[in-house]
Amino acid sequence: MSHPSTGFERARMLRAPMRTFPERSGSIRHLFTFRDEIMREIAVSWSRFVMIALALAVFVGSPAQAADKRALAAEIMRASGLEQQLSHTTRSIKDSLQKAEESGKATSEQREIGQIMLDAFGPPTILSSVGKQLADQLSEGELQKVLSWYEGNPGKKLIQLENQLGDPEKAKDLVEFAKQTEQNPIPESRQALYQQIDKATLTTQTTVDMQLNSRVAMVKAMNKTAKSEKKLTDAEIDAKIAAQRPQATAFLQQINLIKFAYLYKDLPEGDMNAYLKFAQSDAGSKFFKVRSKALDAAMQEGSRKVGAAMGSRIKE
Secondary structure (H helix, E strand, C coil): CCCCCCHHHHHHHHHCCCCCCCCCCHHHHHHHHHHHHHHHHHHHHHCCCCCCCCCCCCCCCCHHHHHHHHHHHHHHHHHHCHHHHHHHHHHHHHHHHHHHHHHCCCCHHHHHHHHHHHHHHCHHHHHHHHHHHHHHHCCHHHHHHHHHHHHCCCHHHHHHHHHHHHCHHHHHHHHHHHHHHHHCCCCHHHHHHHHHHHHHHCHHHHHHHHHHHHHHHHHHHHHHHCECCCCCCHHHHHHHHHCCHHHHHHHHHHHHHHHHHHHCCCCCHHHHHHHHHHHHCHHHHHHHHHHHHHHHHHHHHHHHHHHHHHHCCCEC
């Protein structure tokens, strides 16, 4: 079995387009194709949804205060639709594994990597990591304000719309909508409002950070475990992937603009302004900042685990 994973090949990976990996021969090619498909699912699925859950660490304050914050976090997780979105991501990984099995092309390596992905990016892992940071850094009052937003209107209405993208048919509709915008552009006033919401909620920034930083973490982890002496330095990896940031940011800003326009096309401007006001409020702004950093960190940790596992299976 051929494993063309030299330093040159890793350099090709780092230069690869934002959403694809280079072709590889044998089972390792399937590993990279499979990994990239799942990472794309994760980035797209999570970029618009609130990442918060049970606070599982030791909190500063009394046990009663900690319990109150855990209860608030659990309610926010429910109200925000996070549990449902994470189940979609897990389902995507399982579906990819099942398709590989049905095609008769599944390898033992692919099965092992798939299970590692389920463990690294599954709901319990992500909720524990991100939930801890939110519970540590947001006060009980701030958590209550976030919960009130998602349980009220238009918060509840927005989440119901966002959850629709878990439906494959709705995802197809989004693609068709994107094509239609070429002939019928999104009104400029709405574009400006969506762009403000994108900036306030850190939607594009979070997605770019997750994708690029996770790639850095994965490649570095692969370098440490791969049986090869032809490896890029950490500085080289950082530089090559950092160079992708401007293009990735511009691309995802456009993707998110179309997604906002599709999801919120029937909502009155007042609802959109209310969303922007929440995102720019003290509690909302803090929430999105903490969530963004925590989610990025959780994704990097998962990527390191997957990268280490993949690297240990690569030989010259």
